[in-house]
Amino acid sequence: MFTGIVEELGTVTALELPDASRSDAVLTVSGPLVVSDAALGDSIAVDGVCLTVTSLPGGGFTADVMPESLSRTALASLAVGRRVNLERAMRADARLGGHIVQGHVDGVGTLVSRTPGERWDDLVFETSPEVARYVAEKGSITVSGVSLTVTGVTATTFGVSLIPTTLEATTLGGLEVGDPVNLEVDVIAKYVERLLGARA
Incomplete structure (x- = not known):
């Protein structure tokens, strides 16, 4: 994990x-x-x-x-x-600084827009509806291994904001429109759907 x-x-x-x-x-x-x-x-x-x-x-x-x-x-x-x-991989006695990430990618997304802010960048990614349905505003998502908070979501897109540390310390700082990224949704969302589906 x-x-x-x-x-x-x-x-x-x-x-x-x-x-x-x-x-x-x-x-x-x-x-x-x-x-x-x-x-x-x-x-x-x-x-x-x-x-x-x-x-x-x-x-x-x-x-x-x-x-x-x-x-x-x-x-x-x-x-x-x-x-x-x-x-x-996370040590069992370490702090969980981001969120639970399995390293099991759910799909590939594409950067469709990048808007610089004063000290941050707002990014919007496009993905398939099958992946986007698990994404929730203010929820967590992993983009190319980086734990991020979702700022907005549509049927096929979601947005994130990158702080200066993320811009400097990860590959996301150099992403250009059209670049592909690995996406892993919050595993809790998938388990909830599975349990509710079985219940129905």
């Missing part, structure tokens, strides 16, 4: 995408902080996607990316040199 509080900006140093011989991908990311206490088999969220460490080259880690993750996330659009948000 994660919290959506990015610990470090990492850099993609190698990426083997699917080809005729394989349907999965292999991703290598530099991130000295997140690998400082990492071991094989540990979980690290890369842009909000929970990945398992398979090797630890100096100052970074390698992870396999399964076809399911490639089809549901924006990881396939990464390239060598791209910056990514990194977070280690």
Whole structure:
């Protein structure tokens, strides 16, 4: 489990995408902080996607990316040199600074507008109705691994405001209109729907 509080900006140093011989991908990311206490088999969220460490080259880690993750996330659009948000799995005795994040991406969104404020930016993302139905104003959502509060929502869009720290410490500060992002909705909303559906 994660919290959506990015610990470090990492850099993609190698990426083997699917080809005729394989349907999965292999991703290598530099991130000295997140690998400082990492071991094989540990979980690290890369842009909000929970990945398992398979090797630890100096100052970074390698992870396999399964076809399911490639089809549901924006990881396939990464390239060598791209910056990514990194977070280690939450410790049981740590503060939950963001919200409960599983690292299981529900879908991909697209930045459709960006409005600078005095010290913040207002962003609007578009997503599918299947994802947007779980998004609530003043609720939580994870955008590329960053825990954010929703400022507004429609049938296919939602807005967030980014404070200076988020602009500086995550990849969201450099997003441009048209860029894809990984989205994970609040897991509580999905469980509530499931329970109410079974009850009906």
